[in-house]
Amino acid sequence: MPVLDRKGRFTPENSKTHVRIPFQIDQDCKLLQLRFEYAPKVLEDRDRSLMLLMQSFDSYLLPEQREPALTQADSYLPLKNLITLSLDDPIGYRGACHRHDPTLELELAVDHASPGLMPGRLLAGDWQVTLSIHCIVTDSCEYRLQIWAERS
Structure with a gap:
């Protein structure tokens, strides 16, 4: 039912x-x-995915952690x-x-x-x-x- x-x-x-x-x-x-x-x-849009990752890196990572995270951005995809x-x-x-x-x-x-x-x-x-x-x-x-x- x-x-x-x-x-x-x-x-x-x-x-x-x-x-x-x-x-x-x-x-x-x-x-x-x-x-x-x-x-x-x-999310299939790679550019938008990278923009969202950058925003999250800015919000949640210390400044010294951002550059290493950026070099590994592809490992977080797809969102x-x-x-x-x-x-x-x-x-x-x-x-x-x-x-x-x-x-x-x-x-x-x-x-x-x-x-x-x-x-x-x-x-x-x-x-x-x-x-x-x-x-x-x-x-x-x-x-x-x-x-x-x-x-x-």
Whole structure:
């Protein structure tokens, strides 16, 4: 049974933020499936990538560290968007899937769960997915979150 189908878009201004997406499970279930995907993953524009690297070097490196970092700039490429997912049930934290993959297909059940999630009862009530937008380096990044519940 479909529970949620949410699409959206993030921009670089959303970097270093979290978006909470609530959803409801109307009765206890035996299986919860989640699919999260976002695109694009990679910033293809080399000049823009180098400009972003220079900005980060200026912000985060000591002056004497910048020149050596610049000589290794290619080793940091390609720059990539990164969004990760955490899950809470009506009682609390159920896990986090902080992978670098742009597509996640996850399962949660009483007796098994995808890596990063904790198996256990799937209670009716208010659940929440938290998207952690670590970094958006492209002009925009589209996402889709889908959730299905299989009743007991």
